Amino acid sequence: MWWQEPVTKLKGIGPKKAADFANLNVFTIGDLLNRYPRTYVDQSKVKTIGELRTDGEKQLFRAEVYRVADRISARRMRYTLVTVTDGSGRFAEIYMFAHQRFQTRNYKPGVQLLIDGKVQPGRGGAKIVTDAYVQILKDNEEAAAPGILPVYALSGALTQQNLRTAVKAALAMAEDYLPESLPQDVIAAKKLPPRLEALKNIHFPESFAALAKARSRFVFEELFLLQCGLLYYRSKVKSGRSGIKMGVDGKILKSVLQSLPFKLTEAQQKAWQDISLDMQDIKPMHRLLQGDVGSGKTAVSALALAKAAENGYQGCIMVPTEILAQQHYETLQQFLQPAGISIGLLTSSVKGARRRELLEQLADGSLQVLVGTHALIQDDVVFDKLALVITDEQHRFGVEQRAKLANKSAFEPDVLVMTATPIPRTLALTVYGDLDVSIMKGMPPGRKSIKTLCYTGDKRREVYAGMVRQIQAGHQAYVVCAVIEQGEMPGVRAATDVYNELAKTFLKGIPCALLHGKMKPAEKEAIMEEFAAGKIKALISTTVIEVGVNVPNATLMIIENADRFGLAQLHQLRGRVGRGEAQSFCVLLTDSDAPETLARLNVLHTSNDGFYLAEQDLKLRGAGQLFGLRQHGLPDLYIADILQDTDVLIEARGLAKQALADKKITGEIEEALNAQFDERFKRIFNS
Numbered sequence: 001m002w003w004q005e006p007v008t009k010l011k012g013i014g015p016k017k018a019a020d021f022a023n024l025n026v027f028t029i030g031d032l033l034n035r036y037p038r039t040y041v042d043q044s045k046v047k048t049i050g051e052l053r054t055d056g057e058k059q060l061f062r063a064e065v066y067r068v069a070d071r072i073s074a075r076r077m078r079y080t081l082v083t084v085t086d087g088s089g090r091f092a093e094i095y096m097f098a099h100q101r102f103q104t105r106n107y108k109p110g111v112q113l114l115i116d117g118k119v120q121p122g123r124g125g126a127k128i129v130t131d132a133y134v135q136i137l138k139d140n141e142e143a144a145a146p147g148i149l150p151v152y153a154l155s156g157a158l159t160q161q162n163l164r165t166a167v168k169a170a171l172a173m174a175e176d177y178l179p180e181s182l183p184q185d186v187i188a189a190k191k192l193p194p195r196l197e198a199l200k201n202i203h204f205p206e207s208f209a210a211l212a213k214a215r216s217r218f219v220f221e222e223l224f225l226l227q228c229g230l231l232y233y234r235s236k237v238k239s240g241r242s243g244i245k246m247g248v249d250g251k252i253l254k255s256v257l258q259s260l261p262f263k264l265t266e267a268q269q270k271a272w273q274d275i276s277l278d279m280q281d282i283k284p285m286h287r288l289l290q291g292d293v294g295s296g297k298t299a300v301s302a303l304a305l306a307k308a309a310e311n312g313y314q315g316c317i318m319v320p321t322e323i324l325a326q327q328h329y330e331t332l333q334q335f336l337q338p339a340g341i342s343i344g345l346l347t348s349s350v351k352g353a354r355r356r357e358l359l360e361q362l363a364d365g366s367l368q369v370l371v372g373t374h375a376l377i378q379d380d381v382v383f384d385k386l387a388l389v390i391t392d393e394q395h396r397f398g399v400e401q402r403a404k405l406a407n408k409s410a411f412e413p414d415v416l417v418m419t420a421t422p423i424p425r426t427l428a429l430t431v432y433g434d435l436d437v438s439i440m441k442g443m444p445p446g447r448k449s450i451k452t453l454c455y456t457g458d459k460r461r462e463v464y465a466g467m468v469r470q471i472q473a474g475h476q477a478y479v480v481c482a483v484i485e486q487g488e489m490p491g492v493r494a495a496t497d498v499y500n501e502l503a504k505t506f507l508k509g510i511p512c513a514l515l516h517g518k519m520k521p522a523e524k525e526a527i528m529e530e531f532a533a534g535k536i537k538a539l540i541s542t543t544v545i546e547v548g549v550n551v552p553n554a555t556l557m558i559i560e561n562a563d564r565f566g567l568a569q570l571h572q573l574r575g576r577v578g579r580g581e582a583q584s585f586c587v588l589l590t591d592s593d594a595p596e597t598l599a600r601l602n603v604l605h606t607s608n609d610g611f612y613l614a615e616q617d618l619k620l621r622g623a624g625q626l627f628g629l630r631q632h633g634l635p636d637l638y639i640a641d642i643l644q645d646t647d648v649l650i651e652a653r654g655l656a657k658q659a660l661a662d663k664k665i666t667g668e669i670e671e672a673l674n675a676q677f678d679e680r681f682k683r684i685f686n687s
């Protein structure tokens with residue numbers, strides 16, 4: 001089909017331009033049409049000289065040639081000055097340089113011109129026009145305004161004109177054949193413009209009203225097709241399995257609750273009640289547990305795992321990193337082993353005989369709880385009676401990974417997703433489907449608040465000296481950097497460099513270590529263990545320590561180039577300290593003295609509420625940064641806004657459900673669905 005052809009099939013696009021298009025992620029003619037304009041310029045009206053605004057903006061006007069003169073500029077550049085008039089005593093001077101000068105040969109006084117250029121005030125009331133695109137109008141020809149023109153994202157040597165020409169050519173192909181991508185019923189019910197009409201109007205709008213209609217169609221279409229894709233994908237989750245009904249809390253749960261080193265907070269109790277009731281229902285649990293860093297989600301997950309065990313089933317918990325898996329494993333052992341529940345740890349560094357033994361125990365049901373990383377998804381990991389799947393994540397598991405894990409059960413297991421970052425409802429719907437939500441607000445008692453301070457780089461030495469004092473007082477410290485090695489991000493201090501520097505200066509003679517994501521899991525683990533045991537006093541690391549790590553004796557966290565992180569992420573990092581009795585500190589270092597950067601970082605000083613901070617992040621950095629679909633293995637959206645378009649999404653989801661249930665309807669939009677599944681969903685299906 002024409003839309004699958006490479007852009008080089010279009011006239012005027014060779015390998016060079018194609019490479020520029022590739023930078024925009026445009027490879028096929030279809031891609032080109034799917035890249036909607038960034039904005040538009042209104043050239044629907046041809047102005048007179050008198051009507052021109054002198055604000056440097058591009059405008060379109062008509063005038064006649066008054067005089068043409070070759071000149072040399074102060075910088076010794078030749079240019080041609082074309083003076084034009086509208087016959088009422090108003091003048092404008094068009095500056096034409098280089099190759100533009102050739103076209104002035106035909107500009108005789110009285111010739112009618114249509115000029116599109118940037119207009120500024122000039123001397124003596126004349127207007128100065130630069131960057132002009134000029135066209136001669138034939139005798140008495142009406143100056144047809146080009147209308148509302150699209151402005152596209154550009155790359156390399158591409159110009160707006162290139163894009164406009166290419167899109168026009170592609171639209172001509174669409175004119176011949178373009179299958180509808182929405183079911184006729186939906187188009188009729190929602191009074192949407194047909195696809196071709198909408199496509200023409202989103203690129204070259206007939207009017208602003210037509211543009212608005214086209215936009216709303218594509219927002220709907222994008223969300224509808226995304227939902228079709230997700231629902232289709234979910235239909236691949238083994239269906240026809242029955243849920244599991246568990247009994248009310250019994251002896252084992254009581255024993256676990258008793259052996260917890262603390263009493264559950266009210267928020268934990270409430271969340272546990274929700275989960276417990278879900279698990280007692282035959283309908284599979286599908287719940288999102290949101291709770292700020294340190295709110296005590298682990299204890300709640302332990303109870304759920306204990307409940308599965310108590311009822312004779314198995315439960316597993318998947319976490320994004322090895323370090324976190326190790327910590328959860330230890331915590332869960334502490335919480336669950338006294339009640340006689342068996343727990344295993346599976347990560348990619350568990351190998352050979354140990355792994356074989358673990359898998360055997362898992363398959364024969366003697367192992368009740370399994371903690372691990374992505375390693376849990378591997379094909380040879382087989383459960384006997386898996387009833388509960390928990391993921392503890394920072395948006396790091398894709399739709400597919402979660403489904404793969406859930407497919408490891410002959411039943412339809414209960415699913416609990418835990419997260420420390422509030423997720424906008426639209427994204428939750430998109431990524432997780434219909435989830436029930438439990439929110440844990442507040443912190444367990446006895447938590448000291450963390451003093452957060454922000455300094456510019458010139459205070460760095462004093463901050464480091466403060467670190468040494470903390471260590472001399474018997475505490476430990478983290479120094480977090482945005483990158484591992486120099487050059488990854490210009491001007492950003494790298495963990496490796498900071499480590500080398502500190503080890504020779506401030507931390508000379510003090511046990512310290514470097515920790516980052518490129519190190520071997522065993523190496524990382526060994527270092528984390530030594531840090532947790534208090535042997536290593538300072539840890540210089542990247543954000544690998546972001547999730548979960550719990551070392552109560554660590555009281556100071558220094559974050560280098562703090563401006564490179566989002567507020568929510570800084571808050572998560574900060575959550576690594578303040579876990580013990582002593583007062584803890586978080587020092588944000590930045591080399592930027594831009595007021596807006598300092599103001600942004602200062603929000604952390606004033607607020608300790610992860611939900612509030614995530615909201616601020618959303619406002620300041622936009623949804624893309626924080627909650628990008630990409631992180632979930634989903635395609636980016638071109639036109640819909642994951643935060644704004646909640647209502648449209650919910651409607652699209654309902655209609656997508658209906659459409660997929662009806663063969664006749666899916667037949668109508670088959671080509672669009674196939675294209676969607678082929679191109680946009682390739683990554684999910686084949687990953």
Ligand code: ADP
Nearest residue numbers: 262263264265292293294295296297298299444
């Ligand atoms: P997160 O929600 O970030 O996963 P954790 O489960 O790691 O939080 O809990 C953070 C800390 O709070 C842990 O040290 C844990 O032992 C402690 N904690 C959890 N629940 C309570 C409670 N009810 N009372 C006191 N301390 C608690």
Ligand code: MG
Nearest residue numbers: 297298392548
């Ligand atoms: Mg946690």
